[in-house]
Every structure is written in structure tokens, then in C-alpha cells.
Amino acid sequence: MKKSHLKSPDLLPIHHKDRTITKLGYSFMWVGMVVVLATFAIGGAGVKSLSLPWVILATVIGSLAIGFFISLISDIGIEHGLSFPVYMRAPFGIIGTHIPSITRGITASMWFGVNTYFGSTAMNGILNILFGFDNWFVCFLIFAAVQLINTALGIKSIERFADLAAPIILIISLWMYVSLSDQATAAGREVWSWVESPVTGGAAFSAFLVVIFSNMGFWATLSADIPTISRFIKAPKNEKNWFKRNRASLIGNLVAMPLTQTFMIVIGAVSYIAVLNADPVVALQKAASGFILAILLLMIVLAQWSTNTAANVVPAATIFSNVGGPKFPFWAGVITAGIVGTIVQPWQLFDVIIQVLLFVGGILAAIVGILFADYYLLRKRRVNVTELYENHGQFKYMGGVNLAGFIAWIIGAVASYFVPNYGFLVGFIIGAGVYYVLAKYWWFQKYPQAEIVDPSDEKYLGISVGRDWVIEENTYETVMEEIPNNVDLY
Template sequence: MKKNSLISKDIIPTLAKQRVISGFGFFNIWVGMAVIIATFQIGANGIDSMSLWQLGGAILIANIIIAVIGSLSGDIGVEHGLSFAAYLRAPFGTRGVHIPAVSKGIIASIWFGIQTYLGATAINYIFNSLTGFDSWFFWYVAFAAVQIINTAMGIKAIDRFAIVAAPSIILISIWIFFKVSGMADDKGIDVYTYVGTNDTTTWFLVMAANMGFWSALAVDIPNITRYVKAPKNERNWLKRNKNNYIPHLTALPIVQTFMGVIGAVSFLGTGLWNPIEVIQQTSTGWVMAVVLLMVVLAQWSTNSAANLIPASLTFVNAGARFKLSYTVGIILAGIVGTLFQPWAILDQLFVFLGYYGAVLSALAGIMLCDYYIIRKRRLNVKELYEEEGQYKFDGGVNWAGLLSWLIAGGAAVYFLDYMYLVGFPLGIACYYVLMKFWYLKRHPQKEIQSNFSDEFLGTTVGRDWYIAVDEKEESVAPSFDQIEAK
């Protein structure tokens, strides 16, 4: 056990007693994750070609679709307590998993850098105005360090922070909306009746861009839902997942749509997509302090749950043989995100969103096909942590998963304007065909051969998956019968 390269205490399944986040807590976390200053740019880029209502509709529909996909993938965490990277061993193999998982970890790290940079520039503006000290990179390092320390304190610290951050962000966002709306009124623009006439973008492209925006979190949300409370012995999916899908379907679409609308109104009123910059340039005193609070809370709350945790767990999964810890993974995520120079990527945000959204759309299709269609939510969890188990496939690689990802991801990149609508269904179709008519014949899976026995379910039947980290722990780990007896 000590030499097992697949086991680390940070990526074994969570137990019922470790699930400390309520539905309201998950809602607060989602509010924090959904407020991304970069979202303002999406709204601004679309308003010249349509009305505010059309723009809001495109963003809302895109995020409802993503919320549904996120809710479906979130059941992996609810049912089995698995992280994103640990689950990917099933469709990609115990070694093949590192290609999509580490790629996703790098993307999350880059997003951490982008968010931290946006926050640092706002902090620098405030302090430069008050003290004359001007160094955005100093504040970048300081802000990054604070976020890393908070995230390293664990999921409960993130939950507590969200309780404060979520209502503060909502209130300040409403204030910002009325502030920039007033600026538009001063220019004689009625934001509610304005209709853009340029053909620089379309309703469909705005929707597709927004789907790409959240494609990452739609696949790795099990990293959070594995800590969400769920009723044991509940076979009804809707009842078991109410703390999962209700926050998804409320917080993400509503908050994200509002952020896009704010960006659009800011652009109409000032010509700048970022209302934070606008208010900084036109305000002083307590108003600047309020804006600073908004920036810090928005970037911090997003980075902790949406970027640092996912990135860290993919790095921990890849470095399990070296006993890479959760904290070291978080620090590594901060370093990687900085090395990619996020301040340069921000200038090409839509290009970045397009390519990574396209690749991850295919990954989402493969994950959901494997979980719901191929395995019907059953999973031989203990063998996910066995080097010679059923998920070793061919030398640790599930070629059905990798080939499907290459085909569907490549097609999504080629049809970049339609990325999610190409990559997601094609990922499902390719993976299903390759598994059903090729790979399952070569590598039978116990959960499927059992005719989908309840032996391979978790929360639905009240089961916690105990994975021993070392031999001593293995000798005292309770059996399922003992758990039921309690």
C-alpha cells in the first residue's frame, strides 16, 4: 500500500462525515464563482450587435445548459465522493488520466492567474491613489499568497468565506449596475431599449462563448460536490442531488447573466467593458473602498473553489507516487498560473476561451457517457486505486477515451464557433461506440458484468467508499456491514 502510486489522502473518496457543505452553502460558493470580472468583457463584446434583452437571453440559456451538465457531473461527487481526476481513471485509464486531468489543471491555474491579475490591478490603483505606491506585480504576489493560504485551510474555510462574500458581491454588483446605468443615461442612451446594429458578433456566438467560459467547471465540479451533504439510501436522483442541482440552476445562470449585462451597460455608458475601471476613474473615498471590496471578494471567491482546488487535485493525482500534498498542489497551481503570464492572455480572452472550451466540451461528453450510459452510475471505486485493477486497461491507458477526446476535441476546435454543440455530443457518440463495440470486449468491467449491481453504488445505498492510505489504516477500516450496523 505504501508504494501504491494511485493513493493519496487528498484524492481518496470523501466519507459522509466529511460532507460539510449545505445546499445554501453551495449556493453561496456558486455565487462567488460566478462573479468573474472577465465576464464583463463577454457582455460588452455582444451589446453592439443586439439588445440588452437578447444579450441577457444568450448568456442565460448558455448557463442553464452548463448548469444542467454541471449538475449531472456533480453526481459523481455526491454518489461516490470522488474528485474529477480520480474519476477520470475510469474513462482514460490510471495513466492516461494524466493527459486530460493535468491539461485541465493547467487551465485552472491560468484562470487563477487571470483572476489574481485583475484583482491586483484594482488593488494597485487604489493604493497608488492613496499612497503613491505603484506596483501591480507586488499586489499580484500578495493577493495570490492570501488566496493560496485560505484555500489550503480546506473546504470549510472556503464555505465560511462564501457566507460573507456572496451577499456582499450581490449587493455591490447591484450598486455598480445602477452606477453605470446612470452614466449611460447621461449620454442619452436608454439601456433597456438600445439595440446594437453592428454585425461583429451574433446571438449564437455570444451563447457559445459563454458555454466555453464554464466548460471547465462543468466537468470538474465533483471536486466541490464531493463535500456537499446528501441523504443516504435515497434512490431518487432529484431528491439525492437537491443540494447539487438547485444551486447550479439558480446561482450560475442568474449571477452570470447579471455580470454580462453589467459589462454591456458599462460599455454603452463609458466605452469601457470593465465597470471597475470606470468607477475607479470617476470616484474617490468610500466609493473606491467599496469597489476594492467587490474586486477582492469576486476574484478570491472564484479562485478558491473554481481554480485552486481543481488545479491542486489534478496535480495531486498526477503526483500521488511522490506523495504530493493538497497544499503543495495549490502552491504549484499558483506558480503555473503566473508562469503563463495571464496579463497577456487577457488581451486574447475570447481566443483562449474558444480553444479550451472546445477541448473541454468533448471531455464533458466522454465523462457523462461513461458515468450514465456505459456504467449507469455504478463504479468499481476500490479498483480506481489499484495499479493492477480493471482500470489499468492497456498499460494504464483507455484508448477508447483518449481517441474519443482527440476526435471530438479536434472537431470542436475545427468548428470553433460551434464548439460546445460539436464537442459535447460527438464526445458522447465516439466514446459510446468505441467502448461498446471495441474496448469493453477487450477489457470487461465488473460493474457492467454484474448487470449494474447495487454493490457498485455509493450514497444511493448508504455506502461510504473506504480507501486505506496505508497498511495500518487498512487494518482498521470498517466494512460496509459495520457501517450499516451503525
């Protein structure tokens, strides 16, 4: 007898009473998550070819589009209280879930490292101003440790920090914009009309689309595993209306995120216009000094902290915990995320960040498409949740693998690779389409799914029918071992 590998306490469905993130709290989490180095980089890259108003329009379009996809996938967590790696057992199998999940976990860990490096340079700047200390790597290690401890304390600790950091971030961001704009004017560049290398016609349209899909690719990672966060969002019981049930998620994804994303893109663009560098830390160090500079850099530190805990460490730690099983708790996953985020040497990654965004966005977009097809088109939001935690249940498929999911993922990812500028859209559509056809007309014919055969709301819906999914975590699986012939049983 051994404890079931699928029933780690950190991966069980979240009950209604344990959902603590409010509408405001979720929106504040978005404020912090958006302020990252790569966001500024998109703005800086955009104004090389387009004027700032066109960059803003493309950002709004891209942010609203990805916010819509995030909201769709969020319902998995809100309706059933399930995390990303657990629900992935449905389209990929109880064993197969580990491969795409680990892909996302490593990506999240890499982003943790990149953001920690960005924040550590700002922290180093503050310490240098106040105390003459100058060692960014020591700052990196300290900053990483503080963030990991904050995450290990749980989702409520993360929300409380976001509530504290978000107003400070917004106030300092406004100050930062004014400072950078003045610096650009002093350099003889008009913020709203300056373009480094103007393009027209088809080239302008292509540049416009690159900004749109860079914004979409940027959040493709979170759109895949948003259930890991959304399962903690407060939602009304017995609410069948999708929009009312997901109200808190929609406000964060379609209001707070697009507004903050657009403003930070503007700061990155203005930073580039001012000093030809999209990194506002570099720009501000040329424009300010002393206590004022320290305050501006504090915003960068707070923002990276808020971003990493919610958008990177929580998803990565949950995924690593899922792979490790009951003996590998959430806090161990947090430490693993920190180690991976450090050994990839994130200080070497910034120069290729846009290309990485587009490439990874396409790969993960196929997973988002598969999740959408599985949850909405095939199961129609009904999920046989208890079977997700059973080693020999309906999600075991063929040796624990759903081939329909893997084939769709490979085809969608490869297709997105050949059109990187439009990777998210191509990956999503092809991933969803291929999975729907293969699952409906092939795989689920071989392996019938109870919620599809009997689409009962009362049996297979969650919070919208007032249900908290209860999984008996202290159950065990029997391990059969062959008894040697020469053993005396008596």
C-alpha cells in the same frame, strides 16, 4: 515495497460525515465564482452587435444549458465522493488520466492568474486611494499568496469565505449597476436599446449563438471537474431519486449560477455602454472616486478571491496532487497552481479571452461528453470504486491507458476546433458518441468492467445505497527488482 501511487490521502473518496457544503453555501460559492473579468467581457462583446435584452436572453439560455451539464457530472462526486482526476481513471486509465487532467489543471491555473491580475488591479486602486500606493505587481503577488493560503486550509475555509463574501458582492453589484447606468445615461446612451454596431438577419442569429456558447464555454472547464467540489456537498443517504439526491447541486447550478451570471453579464454590458470598456474597474475609476470607489473595487477583490479558490485552485491542486502521488500533497498542488498561474503572464491574456473560452470550451466539452457516456450510458452510475485505486485492477487496461477515451477525446476536440462558435455542443456530442461506441463494442470487450458485467446496485452504488467507499490507504504495492547474478543471497 512502496506506497501505492494511486492512494494519496487527498484523493480518497469523501465520506458522508465529511461532506460539509450546504445548499446555501454552494449557492454562495457560485455567487463569488461568477464575478470574473471574462464574464464582464462576454457582456461587453455582446452589446457590440445585440441590444441588452437579447444578450440577457442568450445568457440565460447558455447558463441554464451549462448548468444542466454541470449537474449531470456533479453526481459523480455526490454519489461516490470521487474527485475529477480519480474518476478519469475509468474512461482514460490509471496512467492515461494524467494527460487530460493536466490539460484542465493548467487551464485552471491560467484562470487563477487572470482572475488574480484582475483582482490585483482593483486592490491597487484601493491602496492608491487610501494610501497613495501604486504597484499592481506587488498587489498581484500579495493577492495570489492570500488566496493560495485560504485554499490550502481546505474546503471548509473556502465555504466560510464564500458565505462572508457573497452578500457583500451582491449588495455592491447592485450599487455598481446603478452607478454605471447613470454614467451611460450621462454619456447619452440608453442602456436597454444602445448597440455599437447593430446586426440583423443571419448575422444577428450568429451573434446570439456566440453569446450562448461563450457562456457555455466559460463554464465548460468547471463542468468537467465539478466532482472535485461536489464530493463535499451534503446529500441524503439511501436516496435513489436523482433529483432529491442532487437538490443542493441543482439549486446552485440552475438557480444561483444563471441568475448571478446574467446579472454580471449585464454589468459588463453596461460598463461597455458607459465608457466603451467592459472592464468595470476602468469604468468605475472614471465614474467614482474616494471612499465610494474603494468600496466598489472591494467587490472585485472579494469576487476574484471567491472565484479562484473554488473554481480554479481546488481543481488544479487536486489534479497536480493526483499526478504527484502520495508524496505530493494537496498543499503542494496549491503552490504549483500558483506558480503556473503566474509564469503564464496573465496580464497578457485578456485581449484574447473570448477566443480562448470558445477553444478551451470545445476541448473540455469532449471530456464532459466522455464522462457522461462512461458514467450514465455505460456504467449507469455504478462504479467499481475500489479498483480505481489499484495499480493492477480493471482500470489498468493496456499499460494504464484506455484508448477508447483518448480516441474519442481527440476526435471531439478536433471537431470542436473547426466550429469554435458551437464548440461545446459539438465537442460534447461527438466525444460522448465516439466513446460510447468504441468502449461498448471494442474496448470493454477486451477489458471487461465488473459493474457492467454485473450491474449490482448493492455492489457498485455509493451514497444512494448508504455506502461510504473505504479505501485502505496504508496498503502497498510490491516492486519486483531483478537480482544480479553475482549477488550472494546468503
